[in-house]
Amino acid sequence: MNAHKIKQDMCEMGRRLYNKGFAAANDGNITVRIGENEVLCTPTMHSKGFLKTEDICTMDMSGKQTAGIKKRSSEALLHLEIYKKRDDIKSVVHCHPPHATAFAVAREPIPQCVLPEVEVFLGDVPITRYETPGGKAFAETILPFVEKTNVIILANHGTVSYGVDVEQAYWWTEILDAYCRILMLARQLGNVSYFSEKEERELLTLKQQWGWSDPRNTEEYKNCDVCANDIFRNSWKESGVQRRAFPAPPPMPAANASKIEQAVSQSMAGIAPVLKANASQGAPNGLAGIDQEELVKMITAQVMKQLAQ
Ligand SMILES: [Zn+2]
Known part of the structure; x- marks a missing residue:
């Protein structure tokens, strides 16, 4: 593994985050796990749009910084919770993309069964309960969801997404924010059309064929309404999430x-x-x-x- 190349990729994703407007000022952070107990992390109080490889620091799985001139991001503990639960995950991206964060502020669930890419790549997207950022309690708000999804919305805060490398971790955020933007635009036009059950099942079958897991394809949810946000619905009450702007899709x-x-x-x-x-x-x-x-x-x-x- 080439740590220098990974640092270059982290700087590149930082530029994309910043240029997309997903990380104002010094917002956002990126990590990559490069060993059992070794995680590369972007520095705190540093714009993600202008990172150099020497700005990237190293920490262990407890969050203790082990190398680097600049101080590691204060939100790194959130990333570590994901690595602890998911061996398959090598990179985590956290930022504040405006459209997805608008749903986080409105505490509006992300409607399903609207765009093919979203159904295949994202699935049902959970919204956590709110906690003051930075500490352990904040990091733990994502625990109920980590194993069932690769992208999570943090109430009144932003998003966190993760994947096998830094580019994939970033993709989910970009897909989510584009989707949230389209939803808001369609709503302004006055109508959101939903897939029929047959159309939705076709997408879920494709997803399965490509080897991507989705709780909606498991035995547990086989008889559920596929467009009803059933995977994370039980968490809505605790996090104050409720359908207000977007009505429920027609029952299947x-x-x-x-x-x-x-x-x-x-x-x-x-x-x-x-x-x-x-x-x-x-x-x-x-x-x-x-x-x-x-x-x-x-x-x-x-x-x-x-x-x-
Ligand atoms: Zn944040």
Whole structure:
């Protein structure tokens, strides 16, 4: 591995970040893991647009600086949490791209099923809960998401994305910010059109064929509505995320059918004790003694209750 070449790449990505407007003044930081316990890191209080290779410092996996003239970035701990959880990741990019950060400030979930590239490269994008930047508590806000995605939005702050090298780590941020910008423009025009379930499943199949993992392609989420942001939805409450600007995409029939199926089976389970009690009183099949109309009412009420959950 050529550490000098990697430092040159880090400087180049710094220039891209700065020129794209993703890192105002001295914002943003880039790291590359070059060994078990060795991580290259951009310096603090230094514009990412004008980095030289000698500005890049080195730290260990605890965050202690081990080489370099300039002081390492104060947000490096965030990067280290990712390396600790993901052996496959070699580079992390953190910055404040304006359009993605606008979603972070609005706490608006990133809609799915709108652009093919986004579905294939990004998938569902989580938004963390807010913490004051720099410390351990801040670094830990990303932990619930690190293994299920390669790009995370930090509430009222910015983004962090990661990959097998520094260019790939940067790409996800660029794709995300371009997407957020397009969403805002389309909304101003007055309409956002969503993929049908068939169109979305075709993209997810392509993604699988290319060998890219996506939780939506796993058994766990097989019966979920693919466009409903189901992967990270459970975190919304804690991070104050809520659909306000972009309405939910139309529900997908397959997911609805499986929801109804599930509701019916759960409802039958709810009614079973009543039937059992009847059976124990000597009624065959547990049905005798219950008026048929009464039974239909009971099942309907149970199904409605399950669907409302
Ligand atoms: Zn930051």
